Every structure is written in structure tokens, then in C-alpha cells.
Amino acid sequence: xxxxxxxxxxxxxxxxxxxxxxxxxxxxxxxxxxxxxxxxxxxxxxxxxxxxxxxxxxxxxxxxxxxxxxxxxxxxxxxxxxxxxxxxxxxxxxxxxxxxxxxxxxxxxxxxxxxxxxxxxxxxxxxxxxxxxxxx
Amino acid sequence: xxxxxxxxxxxxxxxxxxxxxxxxxxxxxxxxxxxxxxxxxxxxxxxxxxxxxxxxxxxxxxxxxxxxxxxxxxxxxxxxxxxxxxxxxxxxxxxxxxxxxxxxxxxxxxxxxxxxxxxxxxxxxxxxxxxxxxxxxxxxxxxxxxxxxxxxxxxxxxxxxxxxxxxxxxxxxxxxxxxxxxxxxxxxxxx
Numbered sequence: 001x002x003x004x005x006x007x008x009x010x011x012x013x014x015x016x017x018x019x020x021x022x023x024x025x026x027x028x029x030x031x032x033x034x035x036x037x038x039x040x041x042x043x044x045x046x047x048x049x050x051x052x053x054x055x056x057x058x059x060x061x062x063x064x065x066x067x068x069x070x071x072x073x074x075x076x077x078x079x080x081x082x083x084x085x086x087x088x089x090x091x092x093x094x095x096x097x098x099x100x101x102x103x104x105x106x107x108x109x110x111x112x113x114x115x116x117x118x119x120x121x122x123x124x125x126x127x128x129x130x131x132x133x134x135x136x
Numbered sequence: 137x138x139x140x141x142x143x144x145x146x147x148x149x150x151x152x153x154x155x156x157x158x159x160x161x162x163x164x165x166x167x168x169x170x171x172x173x174x175x176x177x178x179x180x181x182x183x184x185x186x187x188x189x190x191x192x193x194x195x196x197x198x199x200x201x202x203x204x205x206x207x208x209x210x211x212x213x214x215x216x217x218x219x220x221x222x223x224x225x226x227x228x229x230x231x232x233x234x235x236x237x238x239x240x241x242x243x244x245x246x247x248x249x250x251x252x253x254x255x256x257x258x259x260x261x262x263x264x265x266x267x268x269x270x271x272x273x274x275x276x277x278x279x280x281x282x283x284x285x286x287x288x289x290x291x292x293x294x295x296x297x298x299x300x301x302x303x304x305x306x307x308x309x310x311x312x313x314x315x316x317x318x319x320x321x322x323x324x325x326x327x
Contacts (some may be wrong), residue, residue, distance in 0.1 A: 002150040009153055012160035030257045032264040034271055035170045036281075036290045044169055098169060101256045101291045108252030110259075114176060123176040126169070129260055 002025075004010040025050035025065050029134040038126065043096050046081045046128075047076075049110060050102030062105045064113060073109070076116035084122075096124040170261055174319065193236060194243045196227045200262060202325055205217025219267045224269035228313065241313040249320040263319075270315045274302035277313075 025048050038044055048065040050052055053056035062068045066079045084092045101110060117125065199207040206213040213220065228244045230237035238244035246266055248260055268282070275285035278298050285302065288295040304312025 003149060004317060005153045005157055009157045009160065012157065012164055016160050016164045030260040032260050034172060034267045034286065035284050037170045038173075038174045039246055040287040041169060055192050090199065098171065098273055103255065103257040105256045106158055106252060107250045107322050110256060111250075111252065115180070117323075118176050118179045121179065123178070125174050125176055126171040127172040127174070127260055127263070128169075129264075133172070 016092040021046075021065075021068050023048050023065065023100075024054070025052055025063055025069070025117050026102045026104075027100060029100065029128060029130050030103050032127075032129040033132050035129060035131055036126075038096060038098075040094070040096075043087065043091060043094050044098050045080075045095060046098050047079075047113065048100045049113070050105055062102070063086060066093065066107070073112040073116055076113055080120035080122045093121070094124070095122050096126055097112070097122050098126045100128040108124050158226065172260065172267060174263070174317070177202075190245065191239075194238050194245060196224060196238070196246045197264060198246065198248050198266070198327040200250045200254045202257055204255055204258040206262070217261070220262075220265050221269045221272070224266060225273060228269065228273060242310070242316075245316040245318055247318045247320060250322045251325050252322045253325065254322065266317060269313075270313075272315075273313060277304070278302040 027050060042066065046066075050062055051060060052063050052070075058070070064073065064076070065071075066076075066127065069077060080095070080097070084095055089097060099110065099113070114125070137190050168306065176320075184230040197207075197209055201207070208220065208223070215223075224246060227237050227246075228241050230244070231241070246267060246269075271282050272284050272288070274289075275282045278285070278288075278301050280288070280298070288298050288302070303314070306312060
């Protein structure tokens with residue numbers, strides 16, 4: 001019995017990844033059916049967009065969160081370059097930005113981010129979605 | 137006479153292991169990197185200013201306004217999303233049959249325009265519909281399910297042959313059925 005428990009324990013210890021950022025914006029992720037998964041998880045960098053969780057502190061306007069801070073759309077280029085420098089030189093152009101955007105966010109702010117990503121030459125994009133239940 | 141080796145009490149070992157197990161079970165989040173994959177066009181300034189007139193018949197226009205209302209080819213859309221997928225598929229694979237629809241899949245462009253006030257939910261919903269049309273076509277060409285195709289597309293190196301066959305890769309590197317999805321800069325009415 002203890003052996004089995006230990007085995008499970010090791011399994012979870014090995015597979016666990018501690019989340020290093022706490023998300024400060026609302027994240028009601030939209031649903032879709034045509035999901036694709038990404039093979040190289042290390043190449044994926046996240047941007048979180050949505051209404052701040054603490055409205056009294058940050059206001060109701062949707063904000064962009066990168067790592068642990070809120071950034072302005074024009075700071076996206078800087079963020080991309082910073083994230084690119086953490087990757088291997090040969091892989092820098094393969095960086096994929098995953099946008100985790102709240103359902104109720106308006107297209108405007110997302111389009112601004114996309115324009116900046118184009119300028120920063122990070123053109124692989126993934127709109128993070130959940131699988132729509134009830135369909136395959 | 138050798139001294140007896142002292143024993144470490146191990147009756148509680150299982151309890152401790154259980155406690156740790158529960159801790160890791162609770163804190164584990166399964167990394168979920170799934171979503172709709174799109175490629176952005178090159179940077180605005182790098183793009184040559186070109187005014188190529190694309191014939192109306194080769195454009196399939198989908199517009200969403202700031203109230204999340206859908207306009208397809210200039211008409212309000214009343215059908216379901218599945219019907220819209222079928223409509224897009226017919227447009228792509230028209231091959232000149234209907235003079236109002238596309239010349240061939242290479243020329244056919246699905247133009248998707250939203251407003252700054254469109255919600256992300258609606259944007260994803262319609263993007264999903266458009267991508268389904270293309271994935272269905274690719275999947276059918278290699279005789280697999282839509283689901284299997286997306287698995288193939290997620291790992292093109294592993295399934296290179298199928299991936300190229302589905303999209304119809306020509307000797308010169310072009311595709312027979314490229315995913316010509318143009319996500320236009322949103323209009324400024326809402327917001």
C-alpha cells in the first residue's frame with residue numbers, strides 16, 4: 001500500500017508545474033470546437049487580457065497582463081523581445097503567443113495587441129479556448 | 137556482540153505520503169495549451185502598398201458588428217453556424233461552377249471583419265466556423281476525420297505526407313487549397 005501511494009506521489013511531484021504567475025484579470029475563456037494543440041510548450045508565451053479582478057484598484061477597462069504586470073499595448077513589442085531572449089537563438093522566430101482573453105472583452109484592445117505582435121514579428125498566434133462540450 | 141541497529145518508526149510513513157500526495161493533487165494544474173491557431177500577416181510597414189483589385193466573386197465576406205450581429209456577403213445571416221460552414225465550403229470548392237462564387241480554391245479568400253466593439257466570444261465563435269470549413273475540406277481529401285486532421289496539423293513533421301496531401305502541396309511549394317483567411321483590422325463604430 002505505501003508503495004502504491006509513493007508511486008502516485010512521485011508521479012504527481014514530477015508532473016506538477018507550479019504556476020509562477022497569478023492571473024489578475026477575469027478569465028472566462030471562450031469555447032470552440034476546432035482546437036489545435038501545440039507541441040513545443042516552451043515556445044508558448046502567454047498574454048492575459050480581460051477586465052481586472054480588482055475593479056476598485058484597477059478600474060473596469062480591460063487590461064493586458066504579461067507575466068506579473070499590466071502592460072500597455074505599445075509595450076508588447078518590448079515584452080516579445082524580452083521573451084524571445086529567453087529562448088534558444090535558433091528558435092526565436094518560432095515563438096507562439098497564446099492569447100488568453102476573457103469572453104466579454106471587446107475586439108478593439110485585442111486588435112491593438114495583434115498589430116503590435118505583427119510589428120514585433122511574433123506572428124504565430126493562438127487564441128486560447130476550451131472545448132465546446134457536447135460536440136466531439 | 138554487535139549493537140542492535142536502531143529502528144526508525146515507520147508506521148506514519150503512509151500517512152505522510154498520503155498528505156504529500158493530496159497536496160500535489162490539489163496544486164497540480166494540467167497545462168492546457170489548446171486553442172484556435174492563426175498566423176498574423178507581416179508587419180504593416182513591411183507590406184508593400186499594393187492595390188490589387190480582388191474580384192468580388194473570389195471574396196467571401198463575413199462581418200460582425202458591435203452588437204455581435206452577423207453579416208454574410210452583405211446579407212444578415214439567419215442560418216445556423218453549421219450552415220455557414222457548409223456555405224464557406226461551397227464557396228472554396230466552387231472552382232468556377234457558379235459565376236457568382238470563387239474561381240478556384242487558390243484565389244478564394246475568406247474575409248473576416250469585426251468591429252472594435254465585437255465581443256471576443258463572438259469573434260472566436262465565427263473564427264471557429266471558418267476554420268472548421270477548411271479543416272473539413274483537408275480532412276476529407278485525405279480521408280480522415282476532422283479531429284484526426286487537427287492532430288495531423290498540430291504535428292506536421294510527424295505526418296508530413298498526409299499534411300501535404302490534405303492541403304495539396306504543389307511542386308513549387310504553393311498549396312492547392314491554402315487557408316486564405318484574412319482577418320481585417322476592425323472598424324471603429326462601437327467602443
